[in-house]
Amino acid sequence: MGKRFAEHNGLNLTQVNNDILQLWKENNVFLRSIDEREGCPQFVFFEGPPSANGHPGIHHVLARSIKDTFNRYKTMKGYQVHRKAGWDTHGLPVELGVEKELGITKADIDNTESERYISTEDYNRKCRENVMMYTAEWRELTEKMGYFVDLDHPYITYDNKYIETLWWLLKQFYQKGLLYKGYTIQPYSPAAGTGLSSHELNQPGCYRDVKDTTCTAQFKMKTPKPEMAEWGTPYFLAWTTTPWTLAANSALCVGPKIDYVAVQTYNPYTADKVTLVLAEARLNAYLPAEGAITDGGELPEYKKGEKLIPYRVVARYKGTDLVGMEYEQLMPAIKPMGDAFRVIPGDYVTTEDGAGIVHIAPNFGADDAFVAKKAGICPIVLIDKKGAERPVVDLQGKYYLVEDLDADFVKNYVNVEEWNKFAGRYVKNAYDDTLTDKDETLDISICMDLKAQNKVFKIEKHVHNYPHCWRTDKPVLYYPLDSWFIKSSACKERMSELNKTINWQPESTGTGRFGNWLDNLNDWNLSRSRFWGTPLPIWRSEDGEEMCIGSVEELYNEIEKAVKAGFMTSNPLKDNGFVPGEMSQENYDKIDLHRPYVDYIVLVSESGKAMKRESDLIDVWFDSGSMPYAQIHYPFENRDAIDKNKAFPADFINEGVDQTRGWFFTLHAIATMIFDSVAFKNVISSGLVLDAKGNKMSKHVGNVVNPFEMIEKYGSDAVRLYMMTNSEPWDNLKFDPEGVDEIRRKFFGTLYNTYSFFALYANVDGFVPSAVAQQQTERPEIDHWILSSLNTLIKKVTVELDNYDPTRAGRLIDTFVNDDLSNWYVRLNRKRFWGKEMSDDKRSAYETLYTCLLTISKLLAPFAPFYADQLYRDLGGEKDSVHLDTFPVADESLIDADLEARMEMAQKITSMVLALRRKVNIKVRQPLQSIMVPATEEQKRHIEAVKDLIMNEVNVKELKFVEGAGILVKKVKCNFRTMGKKFGKMMKAVAAAVDALSQEQIAELEANGKLSIVPIDTIVPIEILTEDVEIISEDIPGWLVSNEGSLTVALEVELTEDLKQEGMAREIINRVQNIRKDSGLEITDRIHITLAPNEEIQKAVVGYGDYIKTQVLADDITIAPNDGVEVEFDDFKLNIHVTKS
16 A cells, blocks of 8 residues: 655655646646636736747746736635736837848838848748747746746737737727827937837836037127127037037027026137136036136136136126027038027026036927927928938938938038038947947047037036937937827826826835826827837828728728729738638738738728828837737627726736836826726836846846756746745845755755655554544644644735735745744654654644645645645645645634744744854753743743743753843943934934943833933933844853843853763764664664763763663663774764664
8 A cells, every 4th residue: 555645755846846747737737727716706917928039037937936926826715817828029129139130220121222122021021930939938938937827828919809909999099189190309219210109218227327428519609799799709608418419509598597697718728718608507617716807807818728717707697688699500511491590598498517508409309399499490400312301310320421312402501511521420339330439429520520610618528317229228319200199198197096096016116116107207109110010000191181990890991992992903801801890810810910011001081082001100018008908809809808897907917127117007008098997906016137246137247047947956946936035026136046045955945854754754653634623622732833823824924915925925934834833843743753652642743734734835835836736745635736726714713822922932032042052062962051031021921831842942951030130231232324314413422321221221121112311411312212222131151141132041051060961861862863764773663772982971871871762762771892883972983883672
């Protein structure tokens, strides 16, 4: 007959993974965990779609572990949890990967003049292939880490059904007046070739400090005021961190209420006399105060290169006094096609940096464009060969070449010699693959050219925060673009209102990073000038007539009208066999709603004009933010899932902090604006996963952790539990493989050893768990305690999981297994399992330990699904898998808070005494005489109840309570970090007062948790708290003292001869037990012992021979030379011979 409880040959979590994974597949556990909950309440979960054209990383393990933990927990709590996987298949990650593979850029796509021409059709076909490149790898990771999610029926964002839902949503925006077209200045990525939304620009790490060459330029006045023309040449000073925009300057902007000055001085580079106008608050940033001349005499001469530049303030103005003044064009290469080169007002001008005058290039800044348009200032523009107005920089990020411009425009508006100085140059070296950071930038070239013309007052390096593209990692430009926008700013108050109902973990992300973002929300730039993505479903005529298509059926019908009107020869949807209204996947797979096919479709307007599709794609974040609806093809199918809230909103989502202004935002924005609802009720925003030293993981640095290697080496359970318990999910995790190994050894190793102990003896005794639980009154107090602690654990774990804090929940389980179950209960009760007969006490021990282990298997199941299932099955759990069972529910009748407090006191004192033993290197096997505890009345009551237990655990003869301050002398140390913040400059006096506290005052502080004192040289009393200080006890001769909070313990460490003999007896017992184990004796076998002669050994046998025999089941002990096993003691070696009686 086989053993009831499986016994294993060591712990191998990787093998456990493989074995349990196979059992899950054989028993169809995942699908059954859903199907068997049919009719139960729904727990709605949304999976954020990863992009499968990239490898999964260790950070994905963290996110998926968190998701899986809560989904498994809710399943065990009786909910039905559908978990649909998804793939994010559109957008820049895919396109840039294809371009890199093919060795092309955006400029080569659909450009027949390019040597590397590729058609849109071929390009998108390649994108479709590449986007699923690593799905097998993702599936492997998903399965190996035990993430239950439906990979066989995922939602895929390039699927025509998915796109149809997006079109339906866009039509809702359009009909609500929330979708509009505008020509505005937008963030633009030349490296990606598309505009970006503000939420993309605010991804973590997009803004970073860069060191650029800055320029304070001198703009020569045309119409100076008389006092400005008395000394040298009059100039306005304006500072810019982007000198390349100076070629597009068309105005200077002043703050109407700002104070400005006219200053007579010298140019530091040429020593020419100049009169400068700048903000008074910025004067000394350019001209140190030491150079000021305040008398009426001549300015001292200045020689080029001298550090101190003399100057005199000759006039003061408000900004309004300067408005309307004209100046000469700084870089006269492109003539304006309208009014330009005058001073205009702007409330956004500040005096925090620069000269307090802003150079205005309307095409390269939203604020610039606004104030310029308001003042009637035109931008500096070019006309290209197609007759279109363009800014001076092209879409690749370089100055236009003359040959790319309209010939008449060049003839009438371009100073070719001036323009050709910089034509074709990239405005940022990062845009040019042939340049590095060490090469001269366009900014430097322009600054040097202006300096040579005496048009610069100061050139310097400056560190400032500059935005970068989240996908190319290269700088963005602010650029004039025709774009479609969602008017999210119109609904930001409602978004903020609904956001306050969401449970954010951590709360600070919801109120801070996300909440502040909503409060300052801009309109959502939806347009993307790319090829692979969801096409914008808007068709327009040349006269501006528009039509927004909201379904494939609507498009089908509109094409039919276009065919009748003669704009289309046939209906391509009909030609491909598509049948409107038929919802089968087979029907939808007959068509393709991507470019270029939708671009071929021409519709007819109400007035009979041809309408062509707007060429833009939509922001890929709109794709993912629409997944609650698109994944079920709403509203064309499954209407009740959304309309009746069966699958919406989500009860829980989780992704990394980088999704706060990505997926989290788009989910929330679409749900609010279309459904007036939150998209999710609870969210965990995970932190970053860094390397062990706290550095960002990077292939370039070589510190990337391979998740497959970690799982293979340590097992998924160890990796999962480590990542969830090492730090709160929302904090950055410093991933250290040694920490994973520690979890494997200390937690799983301890739990494995506890089960193995149980299984070994339970199989020997033929223990069968009782169908009816033993009455609590029949159990010993130690059993009462562990069962009370177990049910308290169930309560606490449930509370933490219900509050979406897996870290605290996991740590609670860890502490219980290590400290309470293994290190306390099992260790204290080992002997109860050794008896020959199945007494009531022995059965109680078995039942208690069995209950604890089975309950732990269920509590642990959401966190460590593989080992928890093996433990559950080894214990004979009722179901085929723990994941088909229910989560434990606390039995309040078994909880005894007072008993737990008493035992906690015993554990605490034991821990403190054992630490004192280690301090002087005295083993626990060596008995000591006494423990002394100065206890409060409540502490004394708790300690008395567990006094014998403590003495036995720490191996001392007596535990004494002491009263009065004379026995132990205590001192109080300040925690300067916390108290310094409270008391500031008083801290020195406070520390002196704390140092002078009497023993009576310290006792009062310990008893009450606070104490009122009057610091030296003050009369106002202040209050100190125990959490702000450390109370320590000074050692007394022959004793060691330890403090932990309000508890103090003193241990007597002097050894008498009798104590030494007893200690040696215990050492003998230890060695003999080891020999018994190594020689294969059964635990019930009796033995003969022969010990080699030794004076210390003989004394121990004389004094404690009977004790030794009882402990090791020996019939006799002989002192004689022998050829037995040589064993080591602290100061000598000894042969011990053990034979079976």
